[in-house]
Structure formats: C-alpha cells, structure tokens
Amino acid sequence: MRTNKHGTADFFINVVLYAGLALFGAMTVYPFLNLFAISFNDPLDTIRGGIYLLPRIWSLDNYSIIFSNDRLLGAFLLSIARTIAGTVLGILCTAMFAYALSLKEFMLRKAFNSALVFTLYINGGLIPTYLLIKNLHLMNNFLVYLLPLLVNAFFIIIMRSYFETLPSGLTESAKIDGAGHFQTLFRILLPVSLPVLATITLFVAVTHWNSWFDNYLYASRSPHLSLLQYELMKILLSAMNQSVAQQAHIGESTVSAVTPQAIRAAMTIVVTVPILVVYPFLQNYFIQGMTVGAMKE
C-alpha cells in the first residue's frame, strides 16, 4: 500500500532524479554541440564570441582549410589507414589467441594464459619500452603503430570468456565433419559471436583512432607518419603556450596572433565524429561484451 507520504516523497525524488540526470547529460553533450556550431561558423565571425548551440554565419571554410592542407589531409588519411589495418589485424590476432586459449585440450593453454594475464599487471614502463622500440629499429616506421598493439591481454580475455560460454556441441559437430581449427574458428565460432566481435572491434578501432602518444614518442620526426590526433595535439599545445604566454605578460601588448580557434574546433569535430557515428549502433553489443568479460574475471 502506498501511503500519501511516500507519494509526495516519490514525486520529489523523481524531480531530483530526472533533473539531475538531464543536467549531467546536457553537461556532457553541450561541449560537443558547441564545437560543432563553432566549426560551421564563419571563422572571422567566431572571434567575436558568443556562439553557443547554432552557428551564427554558416560556413564550410574551416573544413575546406583542413582538407585543402596537404599535411592535415595526409594525417587524416593515414589515421584512417592505421585504424583499418590495426583493427583488421587486431581482430584476427585476438580471435585466434582467444580461441586457442578457450580449448581445454590445448597443451600450452595454462602457460600462455598466465603469461598473458601477467602483462595486465606488470609492464616495463615508458623508458624501457622506448629503448626497445629504438633497438628494434621501429622508430619512424609505420609498423610501430601496429605491432605493439596487436596482442591485447584484456581483449583476449573478454573474447575467451565469451567463447567459453558457447555450447561445446557447436564445435564438436564441426570437428566430426573434419574441420580444422582455423575453419572451426572462422566458419562456426565467429559468426555466432557477433556481440563480442562487435565489442572488440569497437575497442580496437577506438584505440587506434585515438592514439597520438606513439606518434609523438616514436615518429615525431617523420611528417609523413603524422596522425590526425597528433596534429590536433600540436595545435592545442601551441594555442595553450600562447595563452600561457599571454597570462605571463598581462598588460604588455604581446602575442597578438589570434588563436585559430575555429580551425581547432573543426579538427576536433573531424576527430570525434567518426566515433560518434559508429558507437550508438554498437552500444547494446559492448554492454554485453563488457559485462561478460568483467563477470568472468
């Protein structure tokens, strides 16, 4: 039985809940909408400020500047190439490793499993890894973007856990029909593992698309290996140093250069939109994938 007291209390709780969540949601999404508006606004008009949700003077100038700049266009294309290559290879490797580790009869299962889990807790650290990359002659080499990320223990564990939840009858009948492990994996297991496959694909793709530190550390001297995130980061840092310089010399008339705020907004949108377009469709999958992986650990 609902008493009246609970009724009014409930009403207030609801008001607080909905208002609070709406506010937090707005706080999360607003910066992106604001950047979007600035990026489509006339760059000269932007300096006047006061652009919130919609562009004041519509213009594609910012985007045409970005895509007509050879360096930025090259970085954009390279980022796409890296993401595609890294994701395809990453998924292949994750699936094969996870499949083998999910088989009880695999002789090296225990050893490989422990070796893999260990990497979650211990790593050599920034400097030893840097020297390793240097000694392997991977500096200023496209492979430095791909090889170190090819095997990711966390993703393998998630996928392995998923494979283990599948009924064993699935693979046994294939084996009786004479299918090898490669066939079993690619023809039978992966097609029924769409949720986890979608999850890992998203994770790997996002990792590659968002990377900039490896670019900064290992390939900063090769302009042709520049990635979009790294170019954006360089623009950010120069803008920041400028405003810090301004702050340091308040009163003096220094640094008159206007920060290319509009270009920065447009680049941020270019970097962000591909992910925003993809992930809502995969949302149900990655929630499942996350939950399966985490529960089993």
Next chain:
Amino acid sequence: MKTGVPPLPGKKPLRPIKPAGVFLRLMKQKELLLMTIPLMALVIVFNYMPLYGWIMAIQDYKVVKGISGSPFVGADKFVQLFQDDQFYLVLRNTLVMGFLNLISGFIGAIVLALALNEIRVKWFKRTVQTITYIPHFVSWVVIANIAHMVLSPDGGLLNVLLQKVGLLESPFYFMAKEQWFWPIHTFLSFWKEVGWSSIIYLAVLSGINPDLYEAADVDGAGRLRKIWHISIPGLMPTAIILLTLSVGWIIQSGYESQFLLGNPIVLDYSEVLDLYAMRYSFQIGDYSIGAAISIFKSFVSILMVLSINYLARRTGSGRLI
C-alpha cells in the same frame, strides 16, 4: 594433466607420458600452435623484453654502449632518485591525482548507476546512457581541447557564465593556476569515464532479484530505503572487487591527461612520474633514472594490490585475487 587421446581398443593407454609423447601431441596441435606462437612471440617482445630493460636502473646506462656495455653502479640511481626533491613532488602529484580519480570515479559510477536504475521512462534512460558514454570513446586530445575552450579566459563558456551570474568580475585563467590543476584534472577524468564505469554496476543492479523490492514494498519501504537496504548492499561485492583492482592503479594515474592539460606554469602540480621519467631521459639523457622510476612504480603498484588483498582477507570480505 591427464587429458589427451583416449586409449584405442586393443592398445595400452599412453601413460605415463614420455617426452616423445609430448612431442607427438604437440604435433597434433600444430594448427593451434600456428595460431598462438607468433602472437606469444609478440607478447614476449613487447611486454617482457622491456622488463629486461630494467637492468638499466642499476647501470650508468649509455645509449651508445647499450645494456651489455654499460657499467653497473648498483643502487646509485635509486639513491639519486630518492634524494631528488622534485621526485617527491612528482610522486605526490601522481598519488593525489590517482587517488582523487579513484574515489570520484568510484562514487560517481555507483551514484549514476543507482540513479539510472530508478528511471522508469525507457527512452530517457537510454538517451542519458548513450550521452554519458560519449567522452569515454574520445581521445584525451579532444577532451583537452574542449577543456581549453570551455575554461578559456577569452570567451570560454565558464568564464562567460560566471561573469553573467556576477560571480566573477574579470576573466579567470583556470589553466594557469596551480591550485586549480587537481580539481580540473579530477573533474575531467570523472566527466570522461563516469558513464562508462557505471555499465558494470547497472548490470549488477538489473540482476538483483525483484522479489526483494516487492517484499520491501509490502513492508512499506520508500524509494530511498529500498536503495539503501537492497540496491546498495547488492552492489557492494562487485564494488569492493573493482575498488581493490583499481587500488593498484593509483600510482598509474596516466600521463596523457597531465601532458595535455599541463603547462609550464602549473608544472609543480601537473607533472607525474612518467612525464618526469621522460624529461629526465630525453632532456638530461639519463635513461637509468627512467628505468628506476618504472621499477619503483611497478613495485608500489604490486605492494598496494597485495596489501589491500591481505586486508580484505583479514576483515573477512573474502579472498579477492
């Protein structure tokens, strides 16, 4: 391991396994070996080889001589590290930011999950969820750009807002104030990850037996009492495990965010161990200090996990790892 080939009729079982037997069985699994060994080689190269680089920490490492040629100096580099005042400043920053991230993220994710769990309007719940996941998928470069724009003294949203409300008279340089770096960094990390971290708690909440809530209804419990007596206790086991797992990460509070948000003015509050290691190695050329810092970090990290695990066992919360 006693799995393997079942004995064929008319033949003796293949036990005990002789070396030749192991080899035969390995050959039978050659497809599986083909799938895994090249990948294991990558793990060894990229995850275990750097551990070999730890030797540098007890050497006076010179790039031209390499690890095999550099002279051993014992614990000198650690002594040097522990005598450096800057090291303690950087350690403080790392621990404080790690701790602030851990606590705010932990509480935030639980509160968000509890709030979302109370929402009955499906589309509203789903929209809020979809929105709060966004920042997790966006790089720190983008987040730093956003922060810089929102906090900018030159027409940044927060400054405009505070001036309109009358809380500020002139633009405030948020990013150039030392004491503001920790709060800003914590808030941004929270904002970036809280939606994502709440996924797991939401999953747990949806798994709680609905009978419990019905029984509480019958007993006349209100919303808050049900949250307090059913939802929160239901979350606790998962929350404690996740908290324990993340304690080891306090010292690994990252370096991307601090690198991108920091600037020379706030360096005393923004620099963390990894960035300090990087500066020492690349600017001063002392790679040994860099390696010593990596060892120190791993050591503290393991120590923290083990001691929390020990405490949890002693207090009867069960063995966690």
